[in-house]
Amino acid sequence: MDTLESLVITRRLRVPVDAPAASTPGWGEVAARQLDAALLSVGFTCSPALLERLARLPGETVVDLGVRVLAAVRHLVGDHVRHNAYFIDFPKNVPDTVEFWAGLLRQAMLDPVADASVQHSPALNLLTLPGYGGYRHTYADLLGAHAELVASAGDRVTVLELGASLESEAREWYFSLAGAEVPPAEEDLAALRSLAEFCAEEPDRIPVRENRAVINQARLVAGRPLLVDTVTDVLRLACGLFGGDVTLATPTRFLSFPRARRRALLQALDAVATPARLGDVSRHREQWKRLGERLHPGEYPRFPRAAHVFEVARGVREAPGLDSRVEAALSAGRTGEAVELLERAPGALLRRLDHLLRSGTSVSAVLDAAEKAVAGASGRVLLSLREHLQNRLASAAGRVFVNRNGRAWAASDARAPIEETVVSRAVAILDEEITRRLPDLGELVVDPEVLDVALPLSGKAVAPGLGMLPRGSLSAVDGELLRFFVHWRQAERSTDYDLSALMLDASYGDAEHISWTEYRNSFAVYSGDITDASDGASEFIDIRLAEAKRSIIIPQVNIYDGEAFDEAAEAFFGYMSRDAEQEGRPFEPRTVRMKSDLRGAGRVALPLVFLRGDDGAWRVKWLHLYLRGRAGFNQVEGNRVTTSLLVRSIVERDYLRVRHLVDLLRRKGTSGGHTTYIGLQAPADLPEGSRVITPGTLHELIPA
Template sequence: MVHALERLVVRHTHRLPLPEATASGDGRGHGDVAARRFDAALMSVGFKLSAGLLEELARLPEETVVAVSARTLDTVRELVGDHVRHNAYFVDFPAHVPDTLDFWMRCVVEALDDDTARPGVLERLRAGVLDLLTLPSYGTYRHTYEEMLAAHDELIAAAGDRITVLHVGGAADEEITALYLSLAGSTTPLGDDHRDDLALLAAHLVDGPQPETIPVREHRAVVNRARLDAGAGLLLDTVTDVLRLACALSDGDVGLYEPTRFRALSRPVRRALLAGLDAVVAEAPAKLGDVAAHREAWKRLGERLHPHEYPRWPHAAEVFAVARGERKAPSFDGRVEELLGGGDVVGAAELLTSAPGRLLRALDRLLCAADGPGELDAVLAAFERAVPQVSGRVLLSLREHVQNRTGAEGDRRVFVNRVGAAWVTPETRPPLPPEVRERLCAVLDAETRRRLPAPERLLVDPAVLDVALPLSGRATAAGLGVLPRGSVSPVEGELLRFFTYWKQTARCTDYDLSALVLDDDLATVTWLSYTALTDVEGVHSGDITEAPDGATEFIDLRLGAVRGRYVVPQVNLFSGEDFETVEESFFGFMLRETEQRGRPFEPRTVRMKSDLRGPGRVALPLVFERGEDGVWRARWLHLYLRGTPSANRVEENRVSVAVLLRGLLARTPLTVRHLTGLMTSEATTTTWWDGSTVPDGPVTYIGLDRLEGLPQGSRVLTPENLRDLIPA
């Protein structure tokens, strides 16, 4: 179990917990040779030991270093996508990729030479139909992985190859505890993968240190499940906390967005839930008003809890009476709606001051409904009173919303739900007056500045400034080198290679990697896909139509040859299992120089690899944009389009992709640049890290990667823990 948790530490922090082992009497454990071999093996997949970690490992016994290296290599190879075999349909891809029509004709000729396939092919050709999936040589590998390797030269190392440094950590228990406290105490919701990791850590550390607060209710449900399993006290202060815990016990949606099918619960569990529910309502009967928001879920849960069997907890029974409509308990939201329905905007704003978070979330609606300067001022006054009482995430979310409420003609509203599904609609709300927007921004910035630390020495890598603030862990994906939705990062290299890998669970599954090239006006220039294997911009590796043992498709792009301004890679579900059903699926990109050669997949050249786990049938991980300065940059999306039930193709979703991009490109996300500007003060010395010198005293460092040799006591913020920058 501890080794599994150590893997989590490596994946989340790029720190390697030091094993407990004793060095020999001369101060060295004779692990120096094994440590150097470990370092060399890591470099083959784009990782490296820091100098300090290499030195610490050299002090350990050789067998300890060997065991650590085996576990860690497995972890980092999975991080970069090198834990599976990446074969290509064309054995020597990217060389000798044929023209699409020539290739199809070759497949037809081969089918006609096949005595078994010939009759069916002839019948379809007479009807004027060419079904590629019926051609024996189409869509399946015609060579082994080893034969593909033999067809390629070794990769030539280049200065631009990715190197991710693993740093020295503390003892395993210390690192595991620190990771747990960071995840459980996060002020922003975690993504599903991180929340699963939190569940493992919470179960291991029920009796260990706990965060002072668990601000996110979904995280509290995960921790409560671990505490219930261990017989520890529950952390409950609302009736909805109990409902979330019940969902967690049934492996359902603790966010309460999707219905949960509640499982049968044991008597001890039923008693624990009802006792907790009873205590919450007994202490604050007004909390019964929260039941109506999830009335149907409470009814279903009541069928599992049998509250009538436990008369000693009468307050818990009241919850289910409210859910069934047998008892009245006006909800807070209902009272707000009643006031707004009657035109009492000021009354609604005053009522919402008792729930500051809800006030800020409803602020735009209140401002639009205000009639005249008097009501507008009253709403703004209520907002200013509520601001000090809301979470930092809500403050920053509203700040981002306000800066994008320009009211410009042709504005569009972009909606992205919690699982990455996106859609666009025309903006129909009246614009907010400029003076109102300025007042809102000033108040929000002042409150955020008050909560942020004012470090004496701030060291910032300029490359991190355009990274979007991770206001939700669901705005990103699990993987390596992944940045939050809206982030912009430079792309340096001559060859840009996309890849997608999938492995089906039970049904034949066909994913299609494609790349759409758009001009300045987001009109289509061209695309690369299984229907267009070659073009000026690059080549496609060929179509794989099933993946019982896993399959990979690639697209090679010569950035200098791209005729458009935008390149939009996408993964289309053609048939079979969706992104949430397949055993595994991920997307990534590599950057190379022309002379590097190498296999189609080289882990050292991978810049980003992200899991594909979303609700739609068309995945849009990111878009590449050429700026006015000629520099290519990646803009991170992590979005999914609904698509069609099957046979999704790049040709058919061009319009929807362009419409979505038009709306997204018009939005300005809140970035690290915004917070670093607020963090500086007269007492703060801000230094832009130039890659050479490291200060001689403790600093707060914000960058894309952890620096080697930072002074003791420094605080480090990288994309792996950037959520810690969001104030409480």
């Protein structure tokens, strides 16, 4: 499934077309229209340009390409599996929770075999009652019980654009990913690895270290010079060669290197291991030790500086890093010395700006140092600090910390306040530098719906999928009925995931929930609990928005038992929206608004939150959070307080959005001559040669 062609289709929403047009008219036009009709059944359609190009191809070529395109988009939307439901008539005829359990208990008492186990058990485990946790009908039975989906003008239609050749599409995507200023998601890193092997050319600039490590693997195999300027670049490359974590967040198990590869790594290390850079070694001391055991630097006396790296790792040679020297100065109250040290590393100074402003030294001196540092820091650092500062004056329920895997935790905010005049000057310094760096995008055409999308300052916690937006993004909710869904398939052991929803009032109190312990209330209903997913399992929750008694709805997926999200053979979450009168199967692909894989080390997934505004309209805000949870038996009731605090902190945080950069671009002005469109999906009437920026390429807005 993850071929380069299918990746281009699902991630870029473009169909690469390499084949030449037919020399004589054939049945390509008929095949193209048949493909378009099949795509519409899952919520996609061909753009006019794509349809016209397909119509000029041989019919057999269109059919072959159509099979691949349809398979790719069905996987993207989650329609590649059969979504059964525990209650065959869902959302109708779902019993009351107590009524359901009483029925199962009554059924067990009437079963002679089950009756004996129930009577002689010292404690009754309701989950082991006969008939619980498994489908009681086939998927064919489910289809027979549901009429066809009633078509609606509000059904999702995603346009697939005409692409160039696969080589050209891959090259364009490769340059976009490799040149991004934003750390990539795991899936993007994997795609970049495939693209680096496929594409011969490379972008001139690769700012993100993880991207550089992946590209260096391809360069090493091809015998080309490596792109390294720090010792850590070499460590990342070594980890990548063994399929390890190039982000260095988790240890890599090194095996034996071929002699030529050992020599190449030590040569690269020797070239960058200057005394000033040896201070970085202590950050990953243990991994350096393990790498040294495999590289045998003592066998290569012509690379003496490479040997110094491993001496630092073993503690034989001292090389205090910048961070340790700064911390020593701050601990001793020598803030001025700390600022002088940080002036050599502009990005590090700006990351510590909040701390330095609260350190008791001259605020004016710190801001003067920051004003000098902004020119040497990355655009992503400038924007991240800008977002931090615009939230600094607001009172918050607590501070939320999110790691690269989306794992979140909260802590009370004990920081001393910063004066408003100080924050205002710092923000002005940042905006001036950001504006200076913004490129000339020509005439801007902006879809108003994209203005509230958060800037993607990190892609690590966001698994790509359909309709995905960065954490903190806001978008409108269409339709009168929300339907959440989760699907999972276990790899080796019985696995039970539970789809649940926590509902809160506007003050994040008065909680109620829907889950396997509470099947329904006056406006929501649950499809039933599946406890084993050897052949795949799906669960659903319906929310009738007009009747909702709460203003905040938080869907979540709890791991009750079994495999973690990243251990399961497959696991994904999404939501559909429908009009009130629309019926159909529990899963209807053309009503899916969002679908994405579940991953991460947490045992509770919080993908997004639905919010009702003062005007009564509903909006969705993206979370991309995972709670650690317990090893087993996670339930929505058990994490209510943590979930409420985390969600409130995300909802109340003022994220830096596309609106901010658009305002700066318009203030800066343009020389004209070309057009750039920024939106959720490109319209068909843009001038030829226009640049298009959609959520999949939003990282291209982040200045260098």
